[in-house]
Amino acid sequence: MRIFKFGGASVKDARGVKNLVHVLNEVGHDDTLIVISAMGKITNAMEKVVDAYFENKNGINGALHEVYDYHHKVLIDLFENEKHPIFNQVKMLFEEVKGFLMWNKSPKHSFVYDQVVGYGELVSTTIVSAYLNETGLKNTWLDVRNLIKTDNSYRDAQVNWERTQEAVQKHVDTKKLNITQGFLGSDDNNFTTTLGREGSDYTAAILAYCLNASSVTIWKDVPGVLNADPRNFEETQLLHQISYREAIELAFYGASVIHPKTLQPLQRKEIPLHVKSFLKPKESGTVVGKGVEISPEVPCFIVKKDQVLIKLSSLDFSFIVENNISEIFKLLHDHRMKVDLIQNSAISFSVCLDNKFSGLESLLNELKKKFKVVCHEDVSLYTIRHFNEEAVETLLNGHTVLVEQRGKQTVQLVVK
Template sequence: MRVFKFGGASVKDAKGVKNLISVLEQVGHDNTLIVVSAMGKMTNALELVIGHYFDNKKELQSTIQEVVKYHNQIALELFENENHPVFKAISGLIEELKSFLNTNKSPDYNFVYDQVIGYGELLSTTIVSQYLSFQGINNNWLDVRQLIKTDDYYRNAKVNWQSTQHLITKTIDNKKLNITQGFIASDKNNFTTTLGREGSDYTAAILAYCLNAESVTIWKDVPGVLNADPRYFENAQLLHSISYTEAIELAFYGASVIHPKTLQPLQRKEIPLYVKSFLNPNAAGTVVNKTQGIKPEVPCYIVKQNQVLVSLSTLDFSYIVEDNLSDIFNLLSKYKMKVDVIQNSAISFSVCFENNYDNLEPLLLHLKAKFKVTCNDNVSLYTIRHYSQKSIKDLEKDKTVLLKQMFQETLQIVTK
């Protein structure tokens, strides 16, 4: 069985959905499971719904109506018939969403986020599934929340592999074309959970692992994995092949094409991952498999923006040793900071992290009780994998370097 994942950019409009059908017709769709993300920027639109639910109830209905309008417009362009059952299905999902918002009693933002945000995927897969049927392609729509079970760590849930394996094996018919959602799952109480932003790639890997799939293909609007994000770097090059180890390194440092958690289950069963263009489906793209290094061997550039750099030193100029480090990391964990770089000397410690949960102020208050604290927010973290002196010089040009760390294969620079 093959697993295909189509991201939001591939189904952002009616033309994209029609192109998805074209891709399937060109590469085949027997024994295939399709994982589909929310359409276009719908995740952002639903985040606005969540924001208004908590802070601006007057605007809530209008933002929900924008979600309805967006999906109905795509459906109308696809089916050209306002009486097609897809419109009733869209309406039913929206009523579910409204019902939750009207009856919810939980003040927990993260819980509410997960109950709302997944409607983007539920709507997109409903439209795509019905359009496949409309085009004569029989398919089986699956609710991934009945397949992937997790803990209740909302917005970044961890998979219960044993339950997930059992449910997937029992439910999925390998002989059919199946379609399901990325990003979402459910906990033991059947509340929706999410696997972290961009978690649809991870969904594809979970399903592939449990199905012993032949391969996973991620369909993107780029020709494959590039050595740099073309939005930030000029002359990006296509990487033809990447080893699992190298790809995990790149993903860990923030390469945007592959989700960091996606590769580990695939590596365990040596399932190859292809990254291909949905605009040119017959092109080779990039393969991640059991090989060595990267081909061609070129520096790989990664940038993470909107980072926070915090530098600490002890108030009495004593050494920063095990007890201090333990306190620091406990606080970083408590406030859910995703650490990207650490650097320490005898009396100082610096850490660069992502403030995804908006907990910076309470963290700094805690740290200031014991340390002298310097904080730089909105900094950028650049990573060069397989750096050269020229690549370092080019990157540092016209930038203020706040922190620099160099290893055998990897260079990291924090800049303002």
């Protein structure tokens, strides 16, 4: 069985959905499970609904109606008959969201987030499934929350692999064309959980692992894995092949093409990963597999923006040793900070991190009790894999380097 994953850019409008049908007709669709993200920027729009719930109750209906109108336009462009059952199906999904927001009593933001934001995927897959049936591509719509079972770490749920394996084998008929959602799972109480932003790639890998799939293909709006993000770098090159290890390194450092968690389950069963363009489905793209060298071997550039650099030193000039470092990491864990780079000397400790859960202010208050703290916000972390001096020089131009760290194959620069 093959796993295909289509992201939000590929189904952002009716034209994208029609192109998805074109891709399936071009490359085949037998024994295939399709994982689909929310359309376009709908996840961001659903986040605004959650924000309104906590900050401005009067704004909920307006924020939700904006999302509904977006999908309604897609429906009108796809289906000539407005009496088609899909119109009512989509309407009922939005009624479910409204109902939850009315009866919910939980004050926990992450819990509410997962129950609301996940409807982006439920709506997109419902629409795509109906359109494929309309065009003769008969398929089975699956609720991924019945397949992927997790703990209750809302917004960053951890997979229960044993229960997920059982559920997938029970619910997925591998002889059919199946459509399901990315990003989502459910906990022991059947509340919706999410696997982290951009988690649809991970969903595809989880299902591939449980189904012993022959391959996973991620369909993107780029030709494959590039040596740099074209949104941030002018000149880019297509990497024709890379190893699992190289892909994991690139994902760890923040390459946006592949989700950081995606590679591990694929590597364990040596399932090849293809990254291809949904605009040119017959082109080879990039293959990620076992024991292949990066080709071509060129510097790979990765940038993470809106980072925070914290520099710590002891108040009494004593050494920063194991007990200090363990205490620092405990605080980083407690405040849900994602660490991207660390550097330490005898009396100082620097850490570049991502403040995605907005715990910076409380973290700094705790750190200031025991350390001298210097904090730089809005910095960028550049990583170059397979670097050379020319590649480094291109990044240094016009930037103030706050931290530089070099290894045999990788250089990292925190710049302002």
